[in-house]
Amino acid sequence: MRWTNFTSGTPMRGLLLLLCCAWLTVSASPTHQQPGTTPSQTTPRPQPAPQTGEKPRPAQPEFFVLIDAGHGGDDRGAVFGGKLQEKDVTLSLARQLRSELENRGISARLIREADSTVSLEHRADVANAQRTGVYVAIHAGAPGSGVRVYAALLPSAPAAGRFLPWEAAQSNSLERSKAIADAVAKELQKTTLPVARLNSPLRPLNNIVAPAIAVELAADPNEIHVLYSAKLQNSVASAVATGIAKSRAQMGTQP
């Protein structure tokens, strides 16, 4: 797996301010041109007052799950059986998960679509710059077998103030992250796979503002090929998608 654990030397960063979308509505009232006048001389027609007195509500941003296939490019991650690379397992499972989420009516995006190198900082930056509903990191590694589901474990209570430190960006979403991880683990337990539910100070989970979990396939040394099997990946992707969908339904419009 070779995740980078949180260290106190991590640079501080202020939270990214989420960009607000402003909808600019252009009135399409027709222009009436009187004889002898030019369009610039016409008087705008008074707009009728809204009958309900309610202000139009801003459009809800689309909820989507951001899937982060661990490793990639120069970073192979773990290597199984001398040739099967973690970066390929994670990308395959990420694509499966996107498909399963979309089958359930949930939009999903991948941070990397190909075998490309992406730093942990950039993965967190991408998640924080977008209106990510739920972030899911995908990994595979030893020891053990089955699936491990993680939420973040923050190093300490963040200091009170306007800005959260970079290493504690997750703090405001941590309870939701744990609830989603619990729901995902519950669905995985319906399969025949061993399931472990853990909290761990793993990057980039700690650096992500949105609810964030990680799913790790564990490799049985005697059955390495199973990691890449369609059966296992379908089973895991389906359970993770169902867990996320149920969490979202329970939380209403909140991710």
Ligand SMILES: [Zn+2]
């Ligand atoms: Zn990994």
